[in-house]
Amino acid sequence: MSDLKQGKILVTGGTGYIGAHTVVELQNSGYEVIILDNLSNSNIKILDQIKAITGKAPEFIKLDLRDKAELFEFVATYLDITGLIHFAASKSVGESVKQPLLYYENNISTLVNLLGAFAGRKVNFVFSSSCTVYGQPDVLPVTETAPVKTAESPYGNTKQIGEEILRETAHASDGLNVIALRYFNPVGAHASALIGELPNGVPQNLVPFVTQTAICKREVLTVYGNDFDTPDGSCIRDYIHVVDLAKAHVAALARMEAGKMASPYETFNIGTGNGNSVLEVVQKFQSVNKVQLNYRIGPPREGDIVKIWGNVDKAAAELGWKAELGIEDMLSSAWAWEKYINSNPF
Ligand code: NAD
Numbered sequence: 563m564s565d566l567k568q569g570k571i572l573v574t575g576g577t578g579y580i581g582a583h584t585v586v587e588l589q590n591s592g593y594e595v596i597i598l599d600n601l602s603n604s605n606i607k608i609l610d611q612i613k614a615i616t617g618k619a620p621e622f623i624k625l626d627l628r629d630k631a632e633l634f635e636f637v638a639t640y641l642d643i644t645g646l647i648h649f650a651a652s653k654s655v656g657e658s659v660k661q662p663l664l665y666y667e668n669n670i671s672t673l674v675n676l677l678g679a680f681a682g683r684k685v686n687f688v689f690s691s692s693c694t695v696y697g698q699p700d701v702l703p704v705t706e707t708a709p710v711k712t713a714e715s716p717y718g719n720t721k722q723i724g725e726e727i728l729r730e731t732a733h734a735s736d737g738l739n740v741i742a743l744r745y746f747n748p749v750g751a752h753a754s755a756l757i758g759e760l761p762n763g764v765p766q767n768l769v770p771f772v773t774q775t776a777i778c779k780r781e782v783l784t785v786y787g788n789d790f791d792t793p794d795g796s797c798i799r800d801y802i803h804v805v806d807l808a809k810a811h812v813a814a815l816a817r818m819e820a821g822k823m824a825s826p827y828e829t830f831n832i833g834t835g836n837g838n839s840v841l842e843v844v845q846k847f848q849s850v851n852k853v854q855l856n857y858r859i860g861p862p863r864e865g866d867i868v869k870i871w872g873n874v875d876k877a878a879a880e881l882g883w884k885a886e887l888g889i890e891d892m893l894s895s896a897w898a899w900e901k902y903i904n905s906n907p908f
């Protein structure tokens with residue numbers, strides 16, 4: 563595959579949770595970054611926080627990817643963009659069930675707009691996909707060749723459709739390289755505690771609910787079921803530190819810039835390869851942070867799969883990337899961020 567000179571990197575959704583951590587790692591690796599975000603699920607103050615970490619505020623353009631004309635105009639004026647990391651999307655499984663059309667508009671139409679704006683240009687494209695495309699795998703750890711199952715939610719479907727659109731478009735274009743990263747469960751925060759997850763309203767995900775319970779913003783954590791077919795009865799997930807995940811995006815860009823791709827479209831599992839149960843996360847959070855967590859066992863959450871963790875050998879072999887931080891780092895950094903944001907609200 564043809565390699566591209568390292569130019570500016572466009573990061574859509576770059577003031578969001580994973581995007582901000584990736585911008586830090588891109589700047590640390592010497593890239594010039596432009597963030598495009600509509601701030602629908604993030605805060606402009608993140609730019610100051612990134613500058614406090616790296617010494618450099620990335621260029622920022624407030625723009626909604628659903629505004630096709632504005633997006634095309636922006637892309638046409640930035641001819642020095644050679645890489646693109648596409649985080650911008652809506653990501654709540656529950657919300658997607660209630661409002662499927664909002665998800666198809668915000669996760670699919672925006673992707674089509676973005677690909678249209680870059681049509682005919684040579685660009686290295688990294689896509690935020692999700693292990694949710696696997697559903698409940700038949701074999702664990704799950705590999706990239708596992709069958710993609712019928713999505714459990716409109717959100718999960720937008721990731722499956724997004725991968726298909728990118729695969730087909732990459733094969734039909736001569737300048738588009740695509741790497742889709744299938745994230746497992748991103749958690750934790752930058753070691754500085756200056757950036758982290760900023761859930762809107764009541765957190766749907768485990769770790770932000772844990773930290774908000776520990777800081778008494780939430781009264782009690784409900785563990786959704788402890789009677790599953792797992793060692794301690796609670797669900798198992800492959801939690802990955804958001805900083806490790808961010809570094810995987812830099813590795814994906816480097817692979818494309820070096821012309822090492824085996825085909826115009828590739829997918830990689832990005833996880834640790836290890837599974838932790840909900841109750842293990844609860845116990846480890848308490849022990850590593852020396853705090854007591856108020857939790858109870860409740861009924862299973864509809865749509866939850868029981869257990870999943872990734873086979874991450876392909877990323878190690880072909881991206882030269884593997885997770886370095888363990889669950890203790892994830893949970894101590896998440897707690898440090900919770901304490902920071904609680905005292906320094908944006
Ligand atoms: P996030 O909500 O923190 O960040 C998304 C960013 O995109 C936000 O800053 C938001 O303002 C922006 N955005 C949304 N719609 C936009 C639009 N139409 N135009 C411009 N900007 C827009 O989410 P995140 O956790 O950082 O996730 C980033 C990506 O990773 C998403 O595509 C998500 O589906 C995917 N992903 C997340 C997880 C997870 O657990 N967080 C797991 C797997 C995959």
Ligand code: WQD
Nearest residue numbers: 653655692694766767768769771784785786797840863866
């Ligand atoms: C993890 C475990 C819950 C909250 C979701 C999306 C996925 C991706 C990551 C976007 C589960 C349990 C949770 C709580 C609990 N997002 N839990 N009490 O469901 O694995 O994945 O986020 O791409 O697409 O599906 O993550 O953090 O919601 O749940 O017991 O208050 O924690 O049942 O077993 P999940 P999660």
